[in-house]
Amino acid sequence: MTDDWSSALLTDRYELTMLQGALRSGTAHRKTVFEMFARRLPDARRYGVVGGPGRFLDALERFRFPTPVLDFLSDARVVDEPTLEWLAGYRFTGDVWGYGEGECYFPGSPILVVESTFAEAVLLETIALSIYNHDSAIASAASRMVTAAGGRPLIEMGSRRAHEAAAVAAARAAYIAGFATSSNLEAGRRYGVPTAGTAAHAFVLLHDSERHAFQTQLDALGVGTTLLVDTFDVERAVLTSLELAGPRLGGVRLDSGDLAITASRVRKILDEHGATETRIVVTGDLDEHAIQALAVAPVDGYGVGTALVTGSGAPTASLVYKLVARARETGADAPLEPVAKRSVGKPSKGGRKWGYRRLDGQGVAGGEVVYDYAPQETRDLRPLLRHLVSGGEVIGREPLDTARERHTAAVTELPDTAQQMSRGEPAIPTHFEQRSAM
């Protein structure tokens, strides 16, 4: 997407027709608070990982209604003339707070808090949820893979199994969660994610022989490259690699078969030929469980594709964006009142929220505390909300590596149960602290 792109139509039609209704009834400019949260963690995970704040801030700044967009809305009769006039001048002027990107979250964590008029805030619902639901799903899955890899580097290589634009966001989210590199070039260009890659079977098959292909790759990319050795016979290919590259060969990649057994055999051959520093990279439908199962195998890195970009069983974080408070009158001073629907099975808690993580004396997280008031801050309460947008101005931008470091710290702080790959309860419980029953 280029810089002049408007994000405004990446939106459900009803956001605009609700705006039309509210403009007509005079409720559009009532002050409101919308909150994004998860009712539960996907797939019985131990924690979720916030992905999306950086991309959301970009989308917020591009949320405008230029003439071509207004023309479509007019031609398609989506909204009436007064609504089009209001949209022409749209610019978000409110405040946004949110959990930092890479932070862990739990059921009920107020991941994003948007305070503005109904008209301004309701329009952001779809785009905010699209970005957070996708990026958080990927970051949450990626974090478990990083844990399972136990310090060995992970390459993200799932672009081909995801929508082409989602793939770029997935590479970014995986990097935040601790992946070392991505195969996706646009993620490198747009976000500075380090890129990496080896070669495909097609490259071997193109050439007159495997030897011909290996020699070509070594000539073109140097002895530090990684050769793909499973097109025909793995052991023979490894011997050919060593013959051509010598013991300084960078790496070999295995993409099929029993990876643990094959890696052991390959390691033995490499070591016998003095190639003790040559790395073994494995790929091929790996997920966190397959990665963990390879912990004792002589593997130096993992390439992960499909499981990463599909959220490893949970392709969406299922976050929701709900109205939790609104004024009964228009005006900045009108008091906010909590509101909540009572739909069967989908209850929500009214009122603006403040999220904190409670730490014990050793700095280990013991609980997520969600207040319906701004609490007195104490040393054992780590505040989780950052001020992202102030009076419409984006103030919460940060480098991608800041999010990556935040994630490492947030996971380290959790109790050991967070590292379990099994399905189960959240690693810490969520407590709702209410000043008054509402």
Next chain:
Amino acid sequence: MTDDWSSALLTDRYELTMLQGALRSGTAHRKTVFEMFARRLPDARRYGVVGGPGRFLDALERFRFPTPVLDFLSDARVVDEPTLEWLAGYRFTGDVWGYGEGECYFPGSPILVVESTFAEAVLLETIALSIYNHDSAIASAASRMVTAAGGRPLIEMGSRRAHEAAAVAAARAAYIAGFATSSNLEAGRRYGVPTAGTAAHAFVLLHDSERHAFQTQLDALGVGTTLLVDTFDVERAVLTSLELAGPRLGGVRLDSGDLAITASRVRKILDEHGATETRIVVTGDLDEHAIQALAVAPVDGYGVGTALVTGSGAPTASLVYKLVARARETGADAPLEPVAKRSVGKPSKGGRKWGYRRLDGQGVAGGEVVYDYAPQETRDLRPLLRHLVSGGEVIGREPLDTARERHTAAVTELPDTAQQMSRGEPAIPTHFEQRSAM
């Protein structure tokens, strides 16, 4: 994405480094055939649905390396100077054949056939797979939902649970597979997908009362609108709706609770008040099974979100793009030879393929026939490959409704077993017809 956007970096790094190697060894300009196919259907489905050809042709035309893209590749040292020079002039000049959009496919169907030099064809791997894998996953899930709905209209409303750009493609794919409308406005603007929507709980909660909200919506959108009636008490909300709108109310939406029981109660109230034409639309985590379970309930339409955009358990179609033939020398006349890797568990069949559907005397499909030669065409063989790109020129564009009609015809042609929601074998078997053992 705007029109000046280049799609070239939506690509894995190794496509470019393989190009660099092949340019150096002189194999880059060997004629090749790459083929896209599925080893198996996702999730033990009965058939897959081809989604993506239209978007792929758009991406192919935008696959260029303008200066900013080359600058990135140079600065990040992805490829060397000779490769950058070659990329600067990149334009696909080969031929592409593919299954029509909306067509059904089976394991081994040659969904896309790309014939060109290695250099030109290998670069398209990632973008082609990203588009087809996403769009086919969504179309395949959507088609089952359309079957389950048995003629009742389906609204696609999953944008908030998918990456914001994937959401637009998902709306398009769902429409091809038979959905009536989408909530996604960009899908309306870009592809002409009809858009629709109702209202959210936030709209009800914003107002002073449910009655206030309903009156506002009726004033703004007219009596034909659909009111959301489950924010507090469904039956009271329906009575309020009828009081305000009378029996000509367009519809009511239910988003929670036991939808079958609630719909029956609501239908009874509506009918008792003469609102026999008022439609009941149900939403709330519906998938094809939930839709089918509501077949006997008095429901007039379904809104489907999460399950649609996540492919209902199969978020990627797992299609692969493999080199199946290549010349041993450069030049247009050099003969193509079939190639195939022998990796454990991932075999592929070498050689260019031609796909046909065999029909019986009643026009019912009996098998997918994949030839490794162009067969004599007969009346019982329906050819499945369309010529999409000829000498680099896109010739296969078609209106979205053509794909939609093709899909209806293709599903109708399948045997009854295709309509089963249970997991199982493909509805028809795939036969590989080989002229010679290769």
